[in-house]
Amino acid sequence: MPAEEPTPELRREKEHDVGWLTPAELRTWMAFMAGIYVVDTALDRDLRTFSELSHNDYKILSLLSNAPGQRLRMSKLADLVFGSRSRLTYQVTQLERAGLVRREECSTDKRGAVAVLTPQGQHVLRTVAPKHVASIRRIFFDQLTDEQVKVLGEALLAIIAGQGWAKHLEGAIERELMRGENEGEGKAERQARS
Amino acid sequence: MPAEEPTPELRREKEHDVGWLTPAELRTWMAFMAGIYVVDTALDRDLRTFSELSHNDYKILSLLSNAPGQRLRMSKLADLVFGSRSRLTYQVTQLERAGLVRREECSTDKRGAVAVLTPQGQHVLRTVAPKHVASIRRIFFDQLTDEQVKVLGEALLAIIAGQGWAKHLEGAIERELMRGENEGEGKAERQARS
Numbered sequence: 001m002p003a004e005e006p007t008p009e010l011r012r013e014k015e016h017d018v019g020w021l022t023p024a025e026l027r028t029w030m031a032f033m034a035g036i037y038v039v040d041t042a043l044d045r046d047l048r049t050f051s052e053l054s055h056n057d058y059k060i061l062s063l064l065s066n067a068p069g070q071r072l073r074m075s076k077l078a079d080l081v082f083g084s085r086s087r088l089t090y091q092v093t094q095l096e097r098a099g100l101v102r103r104e105e106c107s108t109d110k111r112g113a114v115a116v117l118t119p120q121g122q123h124v125l126r127t128v129a130p131k132h133v134a135s136i137r138r139i140f141f142d143q144l145t146d147e148q149v150k151v152l153g154e155a156l157l158a159i160i161a162g163q164g165w166a167k168h169l170e171g172a173i174e175r176e177l178m179r180g181e182n183e184g185e186g187k188a189e190r191q192a193r194s
Numbered sequence: 195m196p197a198e199e200p201t202p203e204l205r206r207e208k209e210h211d212v213g214w215l216t217p218a219e220l221r222t223w224m225a226f227m228a229g230i231y232v233v234d235t236a237l238d239r240d241l242r243t244f245s246e247l248s249h250n251d252y253k254i255l256s257l258l259s260n261a262p263g264q265r266l267r268m269s270k271l272a273d274l275v276f277g278s279r280s281r282l283t284y285q286v287t288q289l290e291r292a293g294l295v296r297r298e299e300c301s302t303d304k305r306g307a308v309a310v311l312t313p314q315g316q317h318v319l320r321t322v323a324p325k326h327v328a329s330i331r332r333i334f335f336d337q338l339t340d341e342q343v344k345v346l347g348e349a350l351l352a353i354i355a356g357q358g359w360a361k362h363l364e365g366a367i368e369r370e371l372m373r374g375e376n377e378g379e380g381k382a383e384r385q386a387r388s
Contacts, residue, residue, distance in 0.1 A: 028347035
């Protein structure tokens with residue numbers, strides 16, 4: 001973030017000069033756009049080797065699993081996964097056929113239809129998750145130093161905060177960390193008992 | 195990247211322990227997934243205020259503009275923008291109706307159909323680009339320090355290199371930098387002449 005508010009003259013000059021990114025910015029921007037594509041493609045390819053799920057299927061099940069009551073409005077889910085609805089309907093129909101998701105239509109409000117994770121969906125997600133996390137580690141974290149992991153997180157959080165989504169994300173991270181701890185304890189207890 | 199190759203014992207332990215990300219990793223991973231969504235949504239919202247294009251439309255025109263002969267196979271384009279073909283056909287049809295893209299079907303090989311940027315498409319892209327770049331700057335770069343921009347780029351390039359795409363991306367960055375320089379010169383010359 002700029003250390004101080006630019007003067008009106010400086011700001012005008014800056015606005016005038018925004019037609020191009022600097023070489024350093026261009027590199028980072030193109031790496032960001034390509035990185036999204038490369039990571040998504042690699043995770044998708046891995047998932048298909050050890051599960052019946054695509055990366056988008058995984059995202060849908062994972063978002064439902066983290067939602068209160070393990071359910072989300074179709075419109076909300078579409079927005080989070082695709083930014084559009086048409087493809088979600090197809091994808092949820094496939095997950096419904098596989099028994100992983102149940103759709104509850106709302107007779108009075110078509111836009112109010114919700115997707116609900118089934119116990120079978122929860123089971124598949126739990127089975128696939130450790131391999132998917134191993135895949136995330138190999139594709140993403142094994143390539144980075146601890147310092148890069150830290151700076152990457154801080155930079156992306158700053159961008160998210162700039163759009164007013166920081167609280168939302170911090171809440172989701174907190175819930176995920178608590179869930180991990182609880183499940184970790186559960187695992188430890190199971191091991192202690194066995 | 196690890197400084198040294200782990201011993202078989204260490205590697206086994208590591209593999210055994212990949213079920214969860216560390217809290218620092220989880221923060222960065224969730225910020226990455228959320229960051230993709232937040233940046234895409236914000237750029238899309240901005241584009242619609244000053245153009246008739248969605249962010250995906252812009253990506254299609256921009257990819258075509260950077261391709262040799264300003265043309266790409268539909269299958270390649272679909273892969274780069276959506277990871278699937280069905281939605282691209284719809285989107286390219288819309289761009290074709292607006293006169294921004296021309297489709298050339300291949301009578302012998304349906305999979306060989308190509309999308310070509312039209313002069314009108316090139317014109318719209320050039321008109322919209324400066325405002326889109328200003329939008330990228332406001333949403334993305336104004337939130338980051340120079341150091342964060344640098345580390346973010348290096349980290350994403352390391353991930354991309356891990357998947358064997360580094361050369362491909364470096365080439366694309368070089369072409370984009372040269373294009374920027376050439377167009378920058380063109381502008382300066384036009385200004386000098388007027």
